Amino acid sequence: MVDILVNDIIPILVIMILGYLCGKFYFFDDDQRQGLNKLVLNIALPAALFISIVKATREMFVKDIVLTLISIVGVTGLFMLSYWLDKVMFHRTTQEAAVCALIAGSPTIGFLGFAVLDPIYGNNATTNLVIGIVSIVVNAITIPIGLALVNKGQANDRKNAGQTDEKTGEVVTAPVTDKEYKVLKNEKGIEREIDLMRAEIRNHEGRAKKEPNNSFGEAVLNALKQPVAWAPLLAVVLVLVGIHIPSSWAPSFDLISKANSGVAVLAAGLALSTVKFSIDKESLWNTFYRLILTPAVIVIAAYLCGMGSDPSKISMLVLATGLPPAFSGIIISSRYNIYVKEGASSVALSTIGFAASCIFWIWFLPVIANLFH
Structure with a gap:
C-alpha cells in the first residue's frame, strides 16, 4: 500500500498540482x-x-465477456440512475439532471484511465482492455445520451416558454441562445468557458449546426466519428475477425501513446484551475455517487456475476469506473449555461477526493477478496 501511494498516487497528484499552478x-x-x-x-x-x-x-x-457486460450495463445504468435521482432528490429539470448525470455518472477515463491503472496494475493487455471497454461506453453511449437529454429538455422549455409552471407559479422562459449567451457573458461577467475542456465536447457534439435538434442517433454518430471512440472499436473488430497488427508497428503507436498519461494529468490540473467551486449538499452527493456509490455497485455486480475468482480484474474495473467525473459534463454545463455552479463544484470536489477514494478502494478490495476465499 505504501509503495502504491508513493510510486503511483503521489506522482499523479504532483503533476495535477503542477497543472493547476x-x-x-x-x-x-x-x-x-x-x-x-x-x-x-x-x-x-x-x-x-x-x-x-x-x-x-x-x-x-470471450473470457472477459462478463467484464464487458458489467461495464456496458453498469456504467450506462448508473448514468441513468444518477439522472433519475437528481430529478427526484433535487427537483432538477431534464437538462440539469442530464448534465448532472454526465458529471456524477461518467468517469474521466480518457484523461486519467491509463495514468491511474497502468502504474498500479501494469501496462498489460487486461488492464488496457478494461480501459478500452469503459472508454467506449463513456464516449459512444453515455455522452450521446446526455446530449440527447439536454436537447430534449431545451426543446420542451422552448415549447412551453411563456406558460406558467403549475408547481412554482413562475413563467417558464426559453433557454438562452448562443447570441444571448455571449451577451450575458460580456454584460454580467459569467465565468469564461473552460478552454482546456472545450475540445472534448466538440468531439461529442461534432460540428453540426443544429445542436438543439440533434436526435440521439445523430449524437451517437457524431461521437463515433471521433478518434477516441472509433479507434478502440476498430481495434476490437480487428481482434474479433482475427487480423493481427505486425509487432513492428507497435513502436510507432507506443511512442505517441506514452505521452497520454502525463499530459492528461497535467491537463486535468489545468482544468481545475479554471473553475470556482463551493461545497453544498448536491455537490457532496455527486462526489459520493461518483467516487463511492458507483464503484460499490460495480463491486457487488462483479461478485454476483461470478468474477470473484479474479479479484485483480474487479479491482481494475472498480478504479476505472470510480475515476473523477468526465470533463464532458462541465463543458456542456458551461456551453449551455446549465448546472454551472453545481457542476464545477462536483468536478472539483470529486477530483480532489479521488486521492482518498483511490487509496480506500486499493486497500478495501483485497479485504473483500479474502472474504470469498
Missing part, C-alpha cells in the same frame, strides 16, 4: 491549452487505446 499563473494561453487537450483526446489516447486492445486475442474477449 500553471493554469492559475497563466503559464499556458488558451490556444496552448486547447492544443494539449487535442493532443490527449485526438492523438495520444486513441493511439494508446488502439495499440493496447489489438494486443488482445479473441480468447481474452
Whole structure:
C-alpha cells in the first residue's frame, strides 16, 4: 500500500498540482491549452487505446465477456440512475439532471484511465482492455445520451416558454441562445468557458449546426466519428475477425501513446484551475455517487456475476469506473449555461477526493477478496 501511494498516487497528484499552478499563473494561453487537450483526446489516447486492445486475442474477449457486460450495463445504468435521482432528490429539470448525470455518472477515463491503472496494475493487455471497454461506453453511449437529454429538455422549455409552471407559479422562459449567451457573458461577467475542456465536447457534439435538434442517433454518430471512440472499436473488430497488427508497428503507436498519461494529468490540473467551486449538499452527493456509490455497485455486480475468482480484474474495473467525473459534463454545463455552479463544484470536489477514494478502494478490495476465499 505504501509503495502504491508513493510510486503511483503521489506522482499523479504532483503533476495535477503542477497543472493547476500553471493554469492559475497563466503559464499556458488558451490556444496552448486547447492544443494539449487535442493532443490527449485526438492523438495520444486513441493511439494508446488502439495499440493496447489489438494486443488482445479473441480468447481474452470471450473470457472477459462478463467484464464487458458489467461495464456496458453498469456504467450506462448508473448514468441513468444518477439522472433519475437528481430529478427526484433535487427537483432538477431534464437538462440539469442530464448534465448532472454526465458529471456524477461518467468517469474521466480518457484523461486519467491509463495514468491511474497502468502504474498500479501494469501496462498489460487486461488492464488496457478494461480501459478500452469503459472508454467506449463513456464516449459512444453515455455522452450521446446526455446530449440527447439536454436537447430534449431545451426543446420542451422552448415549447412551453411563456406558460406558467403549475408547481412554482413562475413563467417558464426559453433557454438562452448562443447570441444571448455571449451577451450575458460580456454584460454580467459569467465565468469564461473552460478552454482546456472545450475540445472534448466538440468531439461529442461534432460540428453540426443544429445542436438543439440533434436526435440521439445523430449524437451517437457524431461521437463515433471521433478518434477516441472509433479507434478502440476498430481495434476490437480487428481482434474479433482475427487480423493481427505486425509487432513492428507497435513502436510507432507506443511512442505517441506514452505521452497520454502525463499530459492528461497535467491537463486535468489545468482544468481545475479554471473553475470556482463551493461545497453544498448536491455537490457532496455527486462526489459520493461518483467516487463511492458507483464503484460499490460495480463491486457487488462483479461478485454476483461470478468474477470473484479474479479479484485483480474487479479491482481494475472498480478504479476505472470510480475515476473523477468526465470533463464532458462541465463543458456542456458551461456551453449551455446549465448546472454551472453545481457542476464545477462536483468536478472539483470529486477530483480532489479521488486521492482518498483511490487509496480506500486499493486497500478495501483485497479485504473483500479474502472474504470469498
